[in-house]
Amino acid sequence: MGYVIEVNGPIVRLHLPAATIGEQVRVGALGLAGEVIAREGDEAVAQMYEHTDGLRAGEAAEGLRRPLTVELGPGLLGTLYDGLQRPLTELRAASGDRIARGLDLPALPRARRWPFSPRLAAGARLNGGEVLGTVQETASIEHRILVPPDVRGELLELAPPGEYTVTEGIARVRQDDGRIRQLMLSHRWPVRTPRPYRYRDHAVLPLITGQRILDTFYPLLKGGKAAIPGPFGAGKTVLQQQIARWCNAQIVVFVGCGERGNELTDVLDFMPRLTDPYSGRPLLERTLLVANTSNMPVVAREASVYVGITLAEYYRDQGYDVVMLADSTSRWAEALREVAGRLGQMPVEEGYPAYLGSRLAAFYERAGRVQTLAGGYGSVTLIGTVSPPGGDFSEPVTRHTKEIVQTFWALSRELADARHYPAVDWVESFCGDVTAAARWWTTNVDAGWQAARAEALALLAASAELTRIVNLVGVEALSAEQRWTLEAAALIKEGVLQQSALDPVDSHAAPAKQYLLLRAMLDIHAQGMRALGLGVPVRRLLELPLLVEARRWKGHYGSEEVEALRARVASIPQVFEALVRTHQAPDARG
Amino acid sequence: MSIVEYRSATSARGGLVLMRGVPGVAAGSRVLLRDAAGGRRNGVVLRVSSEAVLVQVFEGTDGLDLEHTWARFLDEPYRLAVSRELLGRVFNGLGQPRDGRPPLIARERRDVNGAPINPTARAYPREFIQTGISAIDGMNALTRGQKLPIFSGGGLPHNRLAAQIVRQARLIGEEAGQFVVVFAAFGISNAEARFFQESLEDSGALTRTVMFLNLADEPVIERLLTPRAALTAAEYLAFELGYHVLVVMTDMTAYCEALREVAVQRGDVPARRGYPGYLYSDLAELYERAGRIRERSGSITLIPVLSMPADDITHPVPDLTGYITEGQIVLARELANQGIYPPVAVLPSLSRLMKDGVGRDHTREDHPQVASQLFASYARAQEVRRLAAIIGAEDLAEGERRYLAFAEAFEHRFVQQGEDEERSVIDTLELAWELLSLLPREQLTRVSEAELARHYKASANPSALAPP
Numbered sequence A: 001m002g003y004v005i006e007v008n009g010p011i012v013r014l015h016l017p018a019a020t021i022g023e024q025v026r027v028g029a030l031g032l033a034g035e036v037i038a039r040e041g042d043e044a045v046a047q048m049y050e051h052t053d054g055l056r057a058g059e060a061a062e063g064l065r066r067p068l069t070v071e072l073g074p075g076l077l078g079t080l081y082d083g084l085q086r087p088l089t090e091l092r093a094a095s096g097d098r099i100a101r102g103l104d105l106p107a108l109p110r111a112r113r114w115p116f117s118p119r120l121a122a123g124a125r126l127n128g129g130e131v132l133g134t135v136q137e138t139a140s141i142e143h144r145i146l147v148p149p150d151v152r153g154e155l156l157e158l159a160p161p162g163e164y165t166v167t168e169g170i171a172r173v174r175q176d177d178g179r180i181r182q183l184m185l186s187h188r189w190p191v192r193t194p195r196p197y198r199y200r201d202h203a204v205l206p207l208i209t210g211q212r213i214l215d216t217f218y219p220l221l222k223g224g225k226a227a228i229p230g231p232f233g234a235g236k237t238v239l240q241q242q243i244a245r246w247c248n249a250q251i252v253v254f255v256g257c258g259e260r261g262n263e264l265t266d267v268l269d270f271m272p273r274l275t276d277p278y279s280g281r282p283l284l285e286r287t288l289l290v291a292n293t294s295n296m297p298v299v300a301r302e303a304s305v306y307v308g309i310t311l312a313e314y315y316r317d318q319g320y321d322v323v324m325l326a327d328s329t330s331r332w333a334e335a336l337r338e339v340a341g342r343l344g345q346m347p348v349e350e351g352y353p354a355y356l357g358s359r360l361a362a363f364y365e366r367a368g369r370v371q372t373l374a375g376g377y378g379s380v381t382l383i384g385t386v387s388p389p390g391g392d393f394s395e396p397v398t399r400h401t402k403e404i405v406q407t408f409w410a411l412s413r414e415l416a417d418a419r420h421y422p423a424v425d426w427v428e429s430f431c432g433d434v435t436a437a438a439r440w441w442t443t444n445v446d447a448g449w450q451a452a453r454a455e456a457l458a459l460l461a462a463s464a465e466l467t468r469i470v471n472l473v474g475v476e477a478l479s480a481e482q483r484w485t486l487e488a489a490a491l492i493k494e495g496v497l498q499q500s501a502l503d504p505v506d507s508h509a510a511p512a513k514q515y516l517l518l519r520a521m522l523d524i525h526a527q528g529m530r531a532l533g534l535g536v537p538v539r540r541l542l543e544l545p546l547l548v549e550a551r552r553w554k555g556h557y558g559s560e561e562v563e564a565l566r567a568r569v570a571s572i573p574q575v576f577e578a579l580v581r582t583h584q585a586p587d588a589r590g
Numbered sequence B: 001m002s003i004v005e006y007r008s009a010t011s012a013r014g015g016l017v018l019m020r021g022v023p024g025v026a027a028g029s030r031v032l033l034r035d036a037a038g039g040r041r042n043g044v045v046l047r048v049s050s051e052a053v054l055v056q057v058f059e060g061t062d063g064l065d066l067e068h069t070w071a072r073f074l075d076e077p078y079r080l081a082v083s084r085e086l087l088g089r090v091f092n093g094l095g096q097p098r099d100g101r102p103p104l105i106a107r108e109r110r111d112v113n114g115a116p117i118n119p120t121a122r123a124y125p126r127e128f129i130q131t132g133i134s135a136i137d138g139m140n141a142l143t144r145g146q147k148l149p150i151f152s153g154g155g156l157p158h159n160r161l162a163a164q165i166v167r168q169a170r171l172i173g174e175e176a177g178q179f180v181v182v183f184a185a186f187g188i189s190n191a192e193a194r195f196f197q198e199s200l201e202d203s204g205a206l207t208r209t210v211m212f213l214n215l216a217d218e219p220v221i222e223r224l225l226t227p228r229a230a231l232t233a234a235e236y237l238a239f240e241l242g243y244h245v246l247v248v249m250t251d252m253t254a255y256c257e258a259l260r261e262v263a264v265q266r267g268d269v270p271a272r273r274g275y276p277g278y279l280y281s282d283l284a285e286l287y288e289r290a291g292r293i294r295e296r297s298g299s300i301t302l303i304p305v306l307s308m309p310a311d312d313i314t315h316p317v318p319d320l321t322g323y324i325t326e327g328q329i330v331l332a333r334e335l336a337n338q339g340i341y342p343p344v345a346v347l348p349s350l351s352r353l354m355k356d357g358v359g360r361d362h363t364r365e366d367h368p369q370v371a372s373q374l375f376a377s378y379a380r381a382q383e384v385r386r387l388a389a390i391i392g393a394e395d396l397a398e399g400e401r402r403y404l405a406f407a408e409a410f411e412h413r414f415v416q417q418g419e420d421e422e423r424s425v426i427d428t429l430e431l432a433w434e435l436l437s438l439l440p441r442e443q444l445t446r447v448s449e450a451e452l453a454r455h456y457k458a459s460a461n462p463s464a465l466a467p468p
Ligand SMILES: Nc1ncnc2c1ncn2[C@@H]1O[C@H](COP(=O)(O)OP(=O)(O)OP(=O)(O)O)[C@@H](O)[C@H]1O
Pocket: A230, A231, A232, A233, A234, A235, A236, A237, A238, A239, A259, A387, A421, A422, A423, A499, A500, A501, A502, B322, B323, B324, B350, B351, B352, B353, B355
C-alpha cells in the first residue's frame, strides 16, 4: 500500500516503492483509476484517468500489478464503452445521467450465456491465436474464440457444445512450461502491446466506402492508414460516419476521442436503425464504439485510442477486415502534451513533447493486413481525423501524421464554406496506392478506371489554371476549348465530387455508379470538344439541357439503377450529333 | 467544515497564493481568505502536496501580504445555492447577490464544476427554435439543446443580436417567452450589461431571467467561476425543474484571457499565442454542459458570444470554440459597415444540428434544399462579385449579372431585417424562393424539379419560361 504525496490536476505523485511503469493504480477513498508513468526513488508519478478533485495528500494508493488491459470476448459488438472500456449503458444504470468516479464495471456482460461450438478436440496441440471454437455473436458476425496469444501447449479438455458465460472455463491446457491453464470465452490483453500475428502482408483490396472522392480519386486499401485533417466544421466527423455506415469492412470500431457528446448520441440513434448494406443486418451489429467525450478527463483520451485499436486487432485476429476510425487524433496528442507539460518535460513545438512523432507513428503502425496466428487473413484499416489549430496544416500533429499515412484526405475551409461536400480538396489530398486499387477496379468494374481518374484530375488541374486567368482578365479571354474545359470541370465537381451525406439516393454510390458518372462527364467533355472542332459555337454547347440533367444524375439513379444510368450515358453522343447536325444545316443558325 | 485558520502563506502573486503546513487539504476545495484590511476573498485549491497548497484567489492578489493573510479551508468544492428563487435574481461572478437582496435560501448547493453527462443519457436535439431571424432560421437553424456561438468582433452588434434571439425564440406554434434565460457576462462594460437588462425588462423576461455579472472593471480571475456558476444554475433549472433554458455567455474571449493569465502565473506550458494547451478541454467542460437528457423535460440551449481579436477566426478562442460547439454564427464587419443588421456572414456560419431539426415534420419540406441552394447560389455570387471587381460588371455575361442582383437582394432583403422584426420560418422560406427566382431556373440544381414547379416564381424572371 502506498499513499498520495502530491496532486496536480491529472498528475499525482505517490509513495509506491515497487511500482512498474505502465502499472494501473487505484488512488484515494474513491479508488480513482490511473497509470504509473514515471518512477523516482520510492515515488511513482501517475496520470489519472479520472478527475482528482477532492483528493488529498496522505490518502491511500494501491498498485494493481498489471498494465491497462481490455477484456476480449463475445459481447463487444454493439456496446458503447468509455475510454477505459467501461460500458456506458451499465455505467448509467449504476451512477445516473452523469458519470461518477471510481466505478469499476466489467466490460462484457457476466450473466449472458453464449452458445459455443468447439472446433478442436482434446489432445490437440495448441498455439496462441488458434480458434478453439465459435460463438454467433450477432446475426452477421461469428465470434471466433481465440487461444490467448501467449498460450502454447496441449489441449487437455474442451467443453462440449453448450451455453457458457464469458468467465466460465471452457478449456484446460497444459502449457509447455508444465503449468495447467484454464481458458474461457474471454481473455485480457494489454492495450499498449500490439497483438502478435504471423507476418504482415501487402494490402491488396481497396476499402469501398461509397464516397466517390474517396474510392474513385483517393482510394484507401484494406489494411492501410489514412488521415482526415481539416478545420472545424469542414466535415471530418460526417465523412467518418459515412465510412462507418457504408464501407465494406466486416467490423467497424469508432473511437470518439475528445469530441462532442451529441455526436455519439447521434451514432447511437442511427446505428440500430440503419442496415449494413452488405449483410442487411442493423449496422450496430458490426460496430464497436469507444467514447471519451471532450468533457471527460483528458488522460483517458489517450487510453481510448489504444483501447480502440486493441479491440480492432482482436477482430482482425479472428480473420476479419476491420476499420478503426479515431475522431480526433489531435485531442489525443493534446492529452500527451498536457501530461508532458505537467511533468515539466521540455516542449519542442507548440508545447508538444519531442516524442509526439514517434508515438503517432507507432500507433498508426498497428494498422495493416496480416496473416493471423490462426493462419487466416485479417486487416485493420486505420483512419484518424486531425483537427489542426486554425486549420493550419503545418502544425505538428498534421505534419507528423502526413508523413505516416498512405492516404491523405485533406478537407478545405473554402470548399466547406461553399457547401461543397465532402470538402475533400483534390489538390492537397494524396494516395500512395492507386496502382493496387486499379487492379481491383479493372477486374471488378472497368479497365478504364485508372485512365479516367487521371483524365479527371488533369481536367480539374487545368480548370484551376484557367480560373486564375479568368480572375485576371475575364472569361472572354479564353478560347472556346478552354471555356468548355471549365464547364467540364464544373460538371465533375458538381456531378461527381459533390456527394451529400444527407441525400437518400446518393449518400452511398456503388463502384459501378461511381465509374459511370465519371465516364459520363468525361464523355460529355470529349463529345463537346469534337463538336467545337466541327464548328459548333461554345455558346450552343453551354446551353445544352444535358448539362443540367447530368448534374442531377447522381441523385436520380440509385446504385441499383446502374443499367438505366448506363443506357443514358450511352446516348450522350446522340445529343452532340444532333447539335452538330442542326449547326451544319444552313437554315438552323441563329 | 474546517474552522481552523492558517496564516502560512509563503508567496503571493498573480492571483495565486502558496501556503505551507496545511494538513489534509483536498484538491479543488474552496478557501475563504481574510486580508490585512479584514476584507474577505474567495479561493480554490489548485494543487496540494504534503508540504504546500496552491490557492487561486478569485478576487486577485492585489493588496495581499504574507503576514496578515488568513485562510480557512472549507472541505468542499465551490458550490452554488439553487432553487426556483434563482429566477429574477442578479448575482456577481461568484454567484453572490448583487441586487441588494439577501442570499438565496436553498436546501441544495451544487458543485459549480458539474459532472460529465454520460453520452448514453443524452437525447439528440431535434426541435427547431424559430428565432425570427432569416439568416439563422433559413440557413443556420438553431435547435433546442444546441450550443451555437456568435463569433463577432469589437463594435459589432453581437449583443443586440443575442438579445433579439432571446426575445424572439420560440417553438413553432408556441408563444414566445417559453424559455427562461440565464445570462452570464464577463469582462463586458456596464453599458453593455445595462443594455441586456433593459432589453429583457422591455420584453417582460426579467422575472424569468438569472444574471451573473462580472463586469470589465471587476476582478479578472473571478471570471473563471462565472460561467460555471451560470451553467450550474441552468442545469438546475433545466434538468430539475424542467425549464427550457437559453444561456447567453458573453464575452468568452475575456474568460479565456483570464484563464491564460492564471496559466502563465502557474508556469503552464503554452500552446498557441500564450494560451495553455488545456484551453480546449476547459472550454469543452463548459460548452458540453448544454444539451438534452433523456426522460428529462428541460433543455439547455447555449449561445456563447465571443469577440475575435483582430477579426481573426483562426485565433485560439474562436478556433477552439468552433471545434467544440455545434456550429457558429459569424458576424462580418463588411456587412455591418454597409448598415446591414444583423451582419451575419452566412458562408462561414454553420449549424450542424440544422439537418435534424428542419424539413418535413419540423418546418417545411423544402427547407433543407432551399438552404442548400441559397448557400450554393450565394457562394457562386461571391465568385461573380470578385470577377466583377476585376473586369467590371459591364463585361459580365448576362447570366452572371443576375448573380450580382441576387447577392444584393440576398444581403439587403434576406439577411437584413429589423431589430424588432420577427419573421416566421414560412415567411423566411417564401422570401428565399422570391430571391432564388431572380436566378435562372436551370441553375437551381440543389432543389428538386418538383420543388421548383411548386415554388419558383417564373414571373420574376421571364426568360426562364422559355426552354433554351
Ligand atoms: N458529406 C457531407 N454531406 C452533407 N453535409 C456535410 C457533409 N460533410 C459535412 N457536412 C456538413 O458540415 C457540418 C460539419 O461537419 P462535421 O461535423 O463533420 O465537421 P468536423 O470537421 O468534424 O468539425 P469538428 O472538427 O468541429 O468536429 C455537418 O454538420 C454538415 O452540416
